[in-house]
Amino acid sequence: STGGNVNTDMINLSIDQVYDLSVEVLGRNGFSAPHAAVIAQTITAGQRDDCQSHGLYRLMGCVRTLKSGLVDPSAQPIITHPAAGVVQVDAQRAYSLLAFQEGLPHLAEKAKRNGVAVLAINNCFHFSALWPEVEAIAQHGLAGIAMTPSHSWVAPAGGTRPVFGTNPLAFAWPRPGGNPYVFDFATSMVARGEIELHRRSGKPIPEGWAIDKNGQPTTDAAAGLDGAMLTFGSYKGSALSTMIELLAGPLIGDWTSLQSQAFDGSTGGTPLHGELLIALDPDILGRGQRAINTAGAEAMLDAISGQGARLPSERRFIARAKSEREGVWVNRALYDEIKSLGAT
Ligand code: NDP
Numbered sequence: 001s002t003g004g005n006v007n008t009d010m011i012n013l014s015i016d017q018v019y020d021l022s023v024e025v026l027g028r029n030g031f032s033a034p035h036a037a038v039i040a041q042t043i044t045a046g047q048r049d050d051c052q053s054h055g056l057y058r059l060m061g062c063v064r065t066l067k068s069g070l071v072d073p074s075a076q077p078i079i080t081h082p083a084a085g086v087v088q089v090d091a092q093r094a095y096s097l098l099a100f101q102e103g104l105p106h107l108a109e110k111a112k113r114n115g116v117a118v119l120a121i122n123n124c125f126h127f128s129a130l131w132p133e134v135e136a137i138a139q140h141g142l143a144g145i146a147m148t149p150s151h152s153w154v155a156p157a158g159g160t161r162p163v164f165g166t167n168p169l170a171f172a173w174p175r176p177g178g179n180p181y182v183f184d185f186a187t188s189m190v191a192r193g194e195i196e197l198h199r200r201s202g203k204p205i206p207e208g209w210a211i212d213k214n215g216q217p218t219t220d221a222a223a224g225l226d227g228a229m230l231t232f233g234s235y236k237g238s239a240l241s242t243m244i245e246l247l248a249g250p251l252i253g254d255w256t257s258l259q260s261q262a263f264d265g266s267t268g269g270t271p272l273h274g275e276l277l278i279a280l281d282p283d284i285l286g287r288g289q290r291a292i293n294t295a296g297a298e299a300m301l302d303a304i305s306g307q308g309a310r311l312p313s314e315r316r317f318i319a320r321a322k323s324e325r326e327g328v329w330v331n332r333a334l335y336d337e338i339k340s341l342g343a344t
């Protein structure tokens with residue numbers, strides 16, 4: 001069970017308490033121990049790094065989706081090796097994270113043998129942020145790219161009807177002796193979870209995030225969720241999102257966000273589709289000049305931060321260190337709702 005120091009609106013929990021709460025809720029609602037453990041790890045990492053849209057809040061979606069009967073809460077992923085540089089993991093309609101955990105060692109080993117390797121995850125319910133996965137690839141000394149579709153919530157630039165998912169794109173680059181360079185963002189203006197959090201707290205959304213059902217700009221979170229979200233960077237985000245649909249969908253024999261949405265119907269559950277991850281080995285691709293290449297990369301990254309521009313993930317790494325020292329503050333209403341899902 002969980003405890004913590006309470007103030008009026010927020011509750012302070014240690015990272016271990018966040019993990020224990022997550023595992024307990026997932027286990028009591030029917031997830032097998034291996035699935036509960038990996039899902040809880042990712043949710044805990046999100047809360048720890050102050051990524052509220054993909055932290056504890058996601059437990060409700062996992063439990064709701066499980067209750068819809070669509071998800072297999074205990075399926076063991078099936079790993080196949082269709083080519084030297086490819087590992088394919090069929091999640092068998094379970095959540096994606098166990099498939100990633102089991103596929104990662106094969107991805108890393110193949111990238112180190114071939115210079116580049118692809119991990120295609122199929123038939124997975126996917127709710128999670130991608131940075132934990134590209135960070136894990138970077139821990140092997142590899143550059144990593146990850147992408148996934150979701151549900152058709154986002155209108156293409158110039159249109160008003162949803163086609164794309166919020167389609168995140170993540171990238172990690174290993175750096176000597178410190179955190180990797182990492183970015184991970186939705187190709188919509190923001191993640192849908194961010195708009196859902198605005199709706200929960202009754203806050204308006206900024207203009208430019210979404211349009212309503214009639215195609216008109218809106219600052220009402222609920223109206224935006226009912227209408228269509230917008231891509232970031234106009235036609236550029238639209239094109240990137242299209243690429244993600246194609247590469248993490250049909251290319252790997254899996255669904256687009258439109259197909260995933262059609263399968264879901266009106267359940268409102270976690271999207272079911274595929275995910276594509278790519279790992280690249282600088283030792284093989286870098287023409288044997290690892291030290292020189294690393295110096296070039298570091299000089300370029302220093303030229304960004306050296307002028308006061310922040311690197312993506314810098315905020316997250318600072319939040320991580322703070323949470324490790326002080327624990328995390330969780331909205332009390334959210335905490336109570338999570339406890340009502342079945343924690344002691
Ligand atoms: P943001 O718009 O906040 O973008 C996040 C990325 O941009 C992070 O790498 C962040 O670093 C960086 N960043 C933010 N502000 C700055 C800045 N001023 N200067 C430099 N870098 C900056 O988040 P999104 O709403 O787009 O996405 C949030 C999460 O949602 C992602 O982790 C994504 O994977 C997840 N998601 C998952 C989906 C799925 O289907 N599984 C679908 C859509 C989104 P930092 O963290 O340090 O702020």
Ligand code: PYC
Pocket residue numbers: 053126127128150166186190191192193194271
């Ligand atoms: O926040 O956009 C989102 C999202 C979709 C699937 C998981 N997260």
